[in-house]
Amino acid sequence: MAKYYIAALLFRVVLPAGLLLSIALRPFGLSVIYLLLYLLAPLVIVPDTQTFSGGCRTYLLLTLILSFLLLLTHAAWHSVLAAFAPYGSLLKDYPIIQKIGHNLGLVSYAGIDPQMAVHYLAPELVMSGVSLLVYLLVKKLLTRNETGLHKKDSKHQRYPLLTSAGKYVCLFLIMFSGIMRPSISSGIYFLVFMGAATAWAVGRPLEKGFAVVSRCVMAIMAVHIAILVAYQCSWLIEIYPPEMDFARYFGLTKLVSINETTPTSFTYEVTRDQWATIASPLVILLTYFILAIETRELFKPKVAYTYINSKALRGNASETTPLIKSMSPSKRWSSIRSGSQSKQLHQDSTGSVVIPDEESAIEGENTLLDDIVAAIVDFFQVLVRSSYIATTITMMAWSIMFHSWLTFVFLMWANIVWLCQDQRSFMLKTSPVLVCYAMLLLLTQYIYGMNLLETELPSNITEVNLRQIGVGRSEGEPCVPLLIKSLFTCMFWVTLRQRVQEIRQRRQSAVITDMAAPLQLTVSAAASGEYDTQLGAIHKLRHTLQYFNV
Numbered sequence: 001m002a003k004y005y006i007a008a009l010l011f012r013v014v015l016p017a018g019l020l021l022s023i024a025l026r027p028f029g030l031s032v033i034y035l036l037l038y039l040l041a042p043l044v045i046v047p048d049t050q051t052f053s054g055g056c057r058t059y060l061l062l063t064l065i066l067s068f069l070l071l072l073t074h075a076a077w078h079s080v081l082a083a084f085a086p087y088g089s090l091l092k093d094y095p096i097i098q099k100i101g102h103n104l105g106l107v108s109y110a111g112i113d114p115q116m117a118v119h120y121l122a123p124e125l126v127m128s129g130v131s132l133l134v135y136l137l138v139k140k141l142l143t144r145n146e147t148g149l150h151k152k153d154s155k156h157q158r159y160p161l162l163t164s165a166g167k168y169v170c171l172f173l174i175m176f177s178g179i180m181r182p183s184i185s186s187g188i189y190f191l192v193f194m195g196a197a198t199a200w201a202v203g204r205p206l207e208k209g210f211a212v213v214s215r216c217v218m219a220i221m222a223v224h225i226a227i228l229v230a231y232q233c234s235w236l237i238e239i240y241p242p243e244m245d246f247a248r249y250f251g252l253t254k255l256v257s258i259n260e261t262t263p264t265s266f267t268y269e270v271t272r273d274q275w276a277t278i279a280s281p282l283v284i285l286l287t288y289f290i291l292a293i294e295t296r297e298l299f300k301p302k303v304a305y306t307y308i309n310s311k312a313l314r315g316n317a318s319e320t321t322p323l324i325k326s327m328s329p330s331k332r333w334s335s336i337r338s339g340s341q342s343k344q345l346h347q348d349s350t351g352s353v354v355i356p357d358e359e360s361a362i363e364g365e366n367t368l369l370d371d372i373v374a375a376i377v378d379f380f381q382v383l384v385r386s387s388y389i390a391t392t393i394t395m396m397a398w399s400i401m402f403h404s405w406l407t408f409v410f411l412m413w414a415n416i417v418w419l420c421q422d423q424r425s426f427m428l429k430t431s432p433v434l435v436c437y438a439m440l441l442l443l444t445q446y447i448y449g450m451n452l453l454e455t456e457l458p459s460n461i462t463e464v465n466l467r468q469i470g471v472g473r474s475e476g477e478p479c480v481p482l483l484i485k486s487l488f489t490c491m492f493w494v495t496l497r498q499r500v501q502e503i504r505q506r507r508q509s510a511v512i513t514d515m516a517a518p519l520q521l522t523v524s525a526a527a528s529g530e531y532d533t534q535l536g537a538i539h540k541l542r543h544t545l546q547y548f549n550v
Contacts, residue, residue, distance in 0.1 A: 003141045008046045010134045011056070015063070016041050016289060018130035022123035024282070027255045028232035029105030030070055031123060035229055037063050038285065039222050042292030052142045060135045067127040074124055077106045086110075103233050107264040116265045157300050166294040167206045170214060171196055173287040177221070179482040180280035182449035183251025185224050189287075190446060192217055193486075194439055201435065201493040203500045211298035214291045221288045225281060232256060248451040253277050276477050384498055388427035391434075391495045392417050394488050402481065406441060406470030428499040435496050438489045444471055445485060449478030 019038040023031050040059065047056035084090040088108035091098035101107060109117055157163050171193060178190030192213060200206055230236065231252050240247050242254055255278060256266040270278045383390070392414045399411035413434070420426040448457065448471065459465070459472050466472050474481045 004046075004048055007048075007138045007141045010137055011044075011046055012042075012293070015060075015130060015134045018126055020282070020285060022127050023229075023285075025119050025122050025126075026105050027229060027281070029103055030073070031105065032226070032229055033066055033070065034123065034127060035226060037066065039225075039288065042289045045296075047138060047142055049142050052138070057139075060131070060138065063127070064131040064135050067124065067131045071124040071128050074106065074121060077101065078109070081108055099234065102258070102264070103235070112264050119266075155300060157297050157302055159297075160302060163294070163297045166290070166297070167210065170287070170291055170294050171200075171206070173283070173290055174214075174217065175486055176483075177280075177284045177287045179446070179449075179479045179486065180276045180283050181251050181253070182446050182478055182482070183249065183451070185220070185250050186280070187446065187450075188220055189217060194442065197490070197493050198435065198439070201496040201500070203497065203504065208298060211295040214295045214298075218288055218291050218295075221284050221291075225284055225288075228252065228255070228281060234258060251280075251451070255281070274477070276479050384494060387491065387495045387498055388417075388424045391427060391431075391491050392423075394491045395434075398485070398488050401484065402470070404468060404470030409437070427495060428502065431492065431496040431499045435489070435492045438485075438492050441470070442482070442485055442489060445474075445478075445482055448473050449482060 016038060019034050019041065022034045023038065044056055044059045045051060081088055081090055088110040091101070091108055098108075105120055105123075107120060174189050174196075175193040178186050178188075178193055180186070182190075196206065196210060196213065199210075228251075231240075231247075232255055237254065240252065242248070242252060246252075254269045257269050258266050268278060395410040395414040399407040399409075399414075413430075417423050417427050450457075459467060
């Protein structure tokens with residue numbers, strides 16, 4: 001089984017890292033092919049002894065062949081340039097070839113900076129080596145006749161705890177993808193984040209519905225990144241410069257800048273104040289990869305029961321013998337960690353199916369890992385239970401860090417909470433209004449974080465400074481205040497979820513009470529009837545004794 005995990009590490013980490021590095025070294029031209037391979041990588045399942053000969057092997061061979069073909073393209077390009085002496089004179093005679101070659105990432109190395117030559121050639125060298133290494137190692141690990149490499153129970157979630165944690169990781173990655181460079185295209189990610197977080201806060205599970213929405217987000221991300229990389233072509237930049245309305249609205253930015261004096265060199269468009277321009281595509285690519293893996297697991301059904309009573313299968317069951325026994329979450333995590341879900345079936349002499357009874361092992365003493373998991377769960381339960389305190393502090397911090405008239409509402413709100421006798425009840429009751437107000441401020445901040453002109457989105461209206469009210473452009477990168485405010489709003493969502501859970505608990509308690517009421521009446525009537533019978537017997541006995549005494 002260890003070899004399977006090594007193969008998964010090579011396929012899920014090493015190969016995508018090589019593709020991502022190749023795209024970052026030269027984010028234009030032939031790197032579009034590496035981008036397409038990267039987008040396909042998480043959609044292919046991790047290979048094992050049975051699936052390696054299928055789509056996985058085809059994908060690895062495709063990556064290997066394309067990498068070597070691109071490397072041969074470089075060799076053919078420089079061979080043609082060397083054939084027309086002196087080297088590179090062909091490009092001077094035909095400038096159109098030079099322009100086409102530069103947009104593809106093919107330039108002359110005559111007098112070029114060595115570091116720039118590495119940027120042009122390194123992607124092919126890196127991917128040729130990485131793809132060859134991954135293919136040979138995976139083939140060596142998975143083609144041997146060993147039974148321990150086959151992935152068991154692939155139709156169900158193998159690690160439900162990691163899958164549950166992965167949903168929240170995906171949610172935060174979608175948030176980062178949306179706020180890094182505010183625009184119409186990135187705004188879709190931010191709206192999905194706010195919608196999913198609100199749905200979670202009102203008690204909706206992030207299951208298959210969230211997986212479907214995430215797949216739609218993946219499609220948008222793929223188109224978004226492909227257009228952004230293709231936009232680095234000098235012809236498209238000349239037609240639609242970044243200063244045009246269309247480019248500003250949809251976040252089309254220059255990732256690299258070509259030096260006019262030396263067309264063979266380029267520089268990254270990154271400064272201390274504009275670092276998010278380069279970071280945004282990388283965050284989107286990472287989010288796409290994680291979403292693809294997480295949604296694949298979310299579409300799989302969960303294992304609801306992990307223990308089947310062997311007495312029922314052996315024919316020794318009675319009416320009181322349960323067919324299926326459920327497990328508590330802590331025991332389920334322990335059984336998943338120890339691999340007890342994958343019990344082997346045996347057959348006795350009569351042909352009956354027998355399942356080994358390992359319930360006693362599951363109900364044994366807790367290990368150190370069980371205690372750690374239980375402590376973490378208890379900590380988060382206490383944190384959620386006391387979320388109203390953290391929410392009140394968050395409101396005060398928001399009003400202090402971003403002081404304005406709109407955030408002054410948070411300060412007054414927090415003061416009212418502290419003055420209330422039942423602070424927790426008041427905060428939970430007002431949490432829906434608090435969440436709506438915070439989301440309104442987030443949307444306003446996001447719109448003002450977009451690349452809009454002063455004439456399109458003014459900061460002053462009739463000599464009124466909107467910044468004092470709380471509406472205006474932030475200094476520096478717009479993603480910083482958006483990140484802080486989004487994290488503050490997450491605390492409000494936790495409080496709203498606590499409110500919804502308590503409402504559901506009260507409803508469930510009321511339903512149980514209503515269901516138990518007829519039973520209580522029946523028991524009371526039966527008890528009173530029995531009491532009357534006893535009392536009548538006592539009266540008869542007394543009359544009999546009086547009769548004999550007379």
